[in-house]
Amino acid sequence: MKYDFTSIEKKWQEKWLKEKTFAAVNGDKSREKFFGLIEFPYPSGQGLHVGHARPFTAMDVICRKKRMQGYNVLFPIGYDAFGLPTENYAVQHHIHPAKVTHDNVANFRNQLQMLGYSFDWDREVNTTDPEYYKWTQWIFLQMFKKGLAYKASMPVNWCTSCKIVLANEEVVDGVCERCGGEVIRKEKSQWMLAITKYADRLIDDLDDVDFINRVKIQQRNWIGRSEGTEVDFTATNGDKLTVYTTRCDTLFGVTYMVISPEHPYLQQWKDQIKNWDAVAAYMDEAAHKSDFERGELNKEKTGVRLEGIEAINPASGEKVPLFVSDYVLMGYGTGIVMGVPGHDQRDWEFATKFGLPIIEVVQGGDITKEAFTLKDDTGIMVNSGFLNGMTVKEAIPAMKEWVTKQGIGHPKVNFKLRDWVFSRQRYWGEPIPLVNCPKCGWVPLPESELPLLLPEVESYEVTDTGESPLAKMTDWVNTTCPCCGGPAQRETDTMPQWAGSSWYFLRYMDPHNDKALASKEALEYWSPVDWYNGGMEHTTLHLLYSRFWHKFLYDIGVVPTKEPYAKRTSHGMILGEGGEKMSKSRGNVVNPNDIVAQYGADTMRTYIMFIGDFEKAVSWSSEAVKGSKRFLDRVWNLAESASESYEVTPANEAAIHKTIKKVTDDIDNLKMNTAIAALMTLVNEFYANGCTRGDLRYLLLLLSPFAPHIVEELWENLGFAAREGKMACQTQWPAYDESKTVASTVEMAVQVNGKLRGTIQIAVDSEEKAVVDAAMALDKVQKAAEGKQLVKTILVKNKLVNLIVK
RNA sequence: GCCGGUGUGGCGGAAUUGGCAGACGCAGGGGACUUAAAAUCCCCCGGUAGCGAUACCGUACCGGUUCGAACCCGGUCACCGGCACCA
Numbered sequence: 027m028k029y030d031f032t033s034i035e036k037k038w039q040e041k042w043l044k045e046k047t048f049a050a051v052n053g054d055k056s057r058e059k060f061f062g063l064i065e066f067p068y069p070s071g072q073g074l075h076v077g078h079a080r081p082f083t084a085m086d087v088i089c090r091k092k093r094m095q096g097y098n099v100l101f102p103i104g105y106d107a108f109g110l111p112t113e114n115y116a117v118q119h120h121i122h123p124a125k126v127t128h129d130n131v132a133n134f135r136n137q138l139q140m141l142g143y144s145f146d147w148d149r150e151v152n153t154t155d156p157e158y159y160k161w162t163q164w165i166f167l168q169m170f171k172k173g174l175a176y177k178a179s180m181p182v183n184w185c186t187s188c189k190i191v192l193a194n195e196e197v198v199d200g201v202c203e204r205c206g207g208e209v210i211r212k213e214k215s216q217w218m219l220a221i222t223k224y225a226d227r228l229i230d231d232l233d234d235v236d237f238i239n240r241v242k243i244q245q246r247n248w249i250g251r252s253e254g255t256e257v258d259f260t261a262t263n264g265d266k267l268t269v270y271t272t273r274c275d276t277l278f279g280v281t282y283m284v285i286s287p288e289h290p291y292l293q294q295w296k297d298q299i300k301n302w303d304a305v306a307a308y309m310d311e312a313a314h315k316s317d318f319e320r321g322e323l324n325k326e327k328t329g330v331r332l333e334g335i336e337a338i339n340p341a342s343g344e345k346v347p348l349f350v351s352d353y354v355l356m357g358y359g360t361g362i363v364m365g366v367p368g369h370d371q372r373d374w375e376f377a378t379k380f381g382l383p384i385i386e387v388v389q390g391g392d393i394t395k396e397a398f399t400l401k402d403d404t405g406i407m408v409n410s411g412f413l414n415g416m417t418v419k420e421a422i423p424a425m426k427e428w429v430t431k432q433g434i435g436h437p438k439v440n441f442k443l444r445d446w447v448f449s450r451q452r453y454w455g456e457p458i459p460l461v462n463c464p465k466c467g468w469v470p471l472p473e474s475e476l477p478l479l480l481p482e483v484e485s486y487e488v489t490d491t492g493e494s495p496l497a498k499m500t501d502w503v504n505t506t507c508p509c510c511g512g513p514a515q516r517e518t519d520t521m522p523q524w525a526g527s528s529w530y531f532l533r534y535m536d537p538h539n540d541k542a543l544a545s546k547e548a549l550e551y552w553s554p555v556d557w558y559n560g561g562m563e564h565t566t567l568h569l570l571y572s573r574f575w576h577k578f579l580y581d582i583g584v585v586p587t588k589e590p591y592a593k594r595t596s597h598g599m600i601l602g603e604g605g606e607k608m609s610k611s612r613g614n615v616v617n618p619n620d621i622v623a624q625y626g627a628d629t630m631r632t633y634i635m636f637i638g639d640f641e642k643a644v645s646w647s648s649e650a651v652k653g654s655k656r657f658l659d660r661v662w663n664l665a666e667s668a669s670e671s672y673e674v675t676p677a678n679e680a681a682i683h684k685t686i687k688k689v690t691d692d693i694d695n696l697k698m699n700t701a702i703a704a705l706m707t708l709v710n711e712f713y714a715n716g717c718t719r720g721d722l723r724y725l726l727l728l729l730s731p732f733a734p735h736i737v738e739e740l741w742e743n744l745g746f747a748a749r750e751g752k753m754a755c756q757t758q759w760p761a762y763d764e765s766k767t768v769a770s771t772v773e774m775a776v777q778v779n780g781k782l783r784g785t786i787q788i789a790v791d792s793e794e795k796a797v798v799d800a801a802m803a804l805d806k807v808q809k810a811a812e813g814k815q816l817v818k819t820i821l822v823k824n825k826l827v828n829l830i831v832k
Numbered sequence: 833g834c835c836g837g838u839g840u841g842g843c844g845g846a847a848u849u850g851g852c853a854g855a856c857g858c859a860g861g862g863g864a865c866u867u868a869a870a871a872u873c874c875c876c877c878g879g880u881a882g883c884g885a886u887a888c889c890g891u892a893c894c895g896g897u898u899c900g901a902a903c904c905c906g907g908u909c910a911c912c913g914g915c916a917c918c919a
């Protein structure tokens with residue numbers, strides 16, 4: 027019989043679907059649970075990408091193996107369907123985004139089923155489903171009630187092309203992350219979420235989760251905790267100049283101060299600044315630069331000295347000049363910094379450019395050449411009054427104590443993380459369930475009125491002023507205040523796409539619940555997610571946002587765990603044939619449908635797992651796919667030619683046990699490529715030795731997570747299904763016998779003075795003397811050791827012996 | 833500029849974490865089967881020298897530690913990803 031993958035795959039996919047083979051069971055205490063999560067896809071019009079197939083297949087392999095190991099596995103799928111591409115498509119083609127979403131989702135579902143993923147299809151979620159976003163709105167209302175959602179007028183990133191406000195986190199390389207359009211700064215009243223209140227916990231709780239290290243590092247760096255001191259200087263006009271510094275030990279070294287161009291003091295001081303025209307011109311120039319440009323234009327420092335006002339150093343009592351410069355950002359610290367050119371390289375450059383004095387307060391470097399910035403015990407304090415003679419490490423706490431006692435400062439922790447801009451002036455998002463009443467202010471909608479549905483609009487275009495399309499729906503906007511009953515207006519901004527994806531994994535636990543986002547029992551049973559795999563591109567935004575929401579839900583008693591995900595891993599990108607990113611414009615996009623049509627889903631799955639190191643980027647090779655197909659053909663041929671015995675052949679036993687061990691360990695460590703290599707080796711072994719059905723049984727069990735359809739078919743053909751039931755229902759992942767993985771003799775490497783000179787065959791666990799004798803007997807060893815004396819031998823058991831001769 | 837990561841045959845990649853570098857696969861070469869081709873099966877496949885056994889070189893580059901280094905340490909270069917002049 028021929029390996030007819032098309033009909034085999036269709037047959038089993040239909041069976042699995044009809045019999046709900048992969049349904050997870052809520053509350054089953056008889057088994058351990060395992061919740062494997064992948065990042066749910068955005069259902070774009072282009073359909074599923076091979077880039078999706080890599081993480082999806084990997085988690086499918088893990089989940090199929092976990093099922094065979096007896097776990098109650100929850101492996102769900104859903105769609106993160108709000109967002110701009112769908113809305114843009116709707117605008118262009120005058121189709122309702124809900125319709126576009128529905129069609130795209132149907133296409134995705136077909137493709138996912140075509141690849142044979144073992145999802146529990148009864149738990150599908152869709153963020154645009156009102157029954158889903160009801161709970162997104164509900165969570166937002168709880169945050170609003172706890173004071174975590176607030177409105178603020180602030181400079182925001184305005185994408186001139188999307189006409190939408192972007193979070194700082196969404197601006198990439200100074201342009202809009204989504205469309206690449208120009209981003210300028212604009213004042214706008216926005217709903218904000220106070221993620222910074224959770225900054226400490228978002229850092230500290232990383233200690234308790236099993237995330238790969240680079241993800242933890244990225245999260246920590248993004249939050250950016252810095253422990254320093256706030257110190258008050260005084261201006262000569264009496265105003266207080268508070269600075270934030272991590273180096274309060276260098277206070278005596280301050281020779282100037284800098285104020286941010288946005289600082290409100292500047293307008294207040296207008297009449298006192300003698301060179302106001304020059305200062306105002308500089309402020310105007312700075313306002314036209316984005317934060318990004320100000321950061322990018324690094325090398326050359328710019329600034330203007332304020333004439334008429336100086337600052338007084340509280341430690342030395344000396345007067346120092348005050349500058350305005352755009353390297354000081356209003357959004358971090360206090361918007362004023364102290365300049366210590368001796369011990370900060372940026373300050374050193376600034377001082378050098380403006381001819382300011384450079385005072386050494388830490389001895390140890392050469393401050394005429396560059397700033398001396400070491401914070402350890404290397405330097406000794408000088409020119410610093412009561413700090414003199416201390417190391418920097420001693421001086422920092424001493425100075426903290428001093429400024430606190432003097433009442434001119436205190437220790438302070440700062441974060442890089444900023445609050446989350448949560449408003450979008452867009453149609454295709456969750457409506458924000460708040461009403462603005464002239465009497466009562468912002469009032470939450472009663473929970474009984476959720477979900478607040480997106481109204482139908484005539485046009486999805488943003489208004490010229492940048493208001494959401496919802497603003498045009500006056501019937502919808504004008505409402506009554508839930509509080510006083512008077513006339514009031516709805517919020518017309520919608521939520522960002524991140525909202526729905528911040529909690530979706532909870533909905534999977536109990537997707538049809540209409541009383542709560544999920545039942546207490548379901549949350550207790552399935553939390554936390556045992557293993558979450560996703561892309562590195564989501565390690566700062568999505569991962570941080572969802573951890574934040576989860577911590578909030580924990581605080582209000584909704585979820586039982588502090589952290590949503592016990593384990594997080596990451597996969598590398600699939601690049602195009604030439605090693606470049608796959609993109610429509612390059613014409614190098616690989617469509618999974620084509621691969622499945624030509625080779626079958628099992629080949630596609632096996633190849634994408636075999637393609638390379640899971641964590642690294644790899645390029646697709648249409649040639650190499652054939653290797654995986656050839657491998658499955660060989661498995662098929664073995665089944666045709668295997669002898670009918672259900673016994674295991676002694677000649678194959680060691681290879682089988684070795685392979686069980688290797689594949690078991692490798693799947694747990696995401697080393698799918700070497701797991702498949704081991705299976706290929708076993709197949710080669712069976713070709714060489716011949717094999718029985720009993721031998722093949724193990725190969726099929728081990729191969730089934732990777733290539734489930736062909737295995738299911740062969741399992742049936744070889745009579746195992748009649749004896750043991752369907753492969754997909756097996757709960758016997760094979761165990762290995764360690765003692766059977768090693769042969770009775772081993773090959774050991776023989777080195778002379780660390781150089782390989784030959785190998786010996788010798789009994790396992792041979793004693794040193796036997797090994798050395800056998801090694802010395804080798805011709806090449808004799809030659810290399812000729813006329814010399816053996817002074818030492820190094821033995822690595824069963825691996826290597828190194829003879830040191832002189 | 834800073835932070836993180838990576839660098840191994842013609843190519844994708846292995847190497848039990850300091851112990852035989854190149855598993856497994858792709859491409860390539862040779863052979864068997866075939867009228868022929870495809871498919872399949874078997875063998876070879878890092879470099880230099882040699883008919884050969886073999887010798888020497890070889891994991892981006894330079895140096896170090898070690899009996900022994902792709903792996904550890906110091907320095908350099910290249911590429912990829914992230915970014916905040918963060919006081």
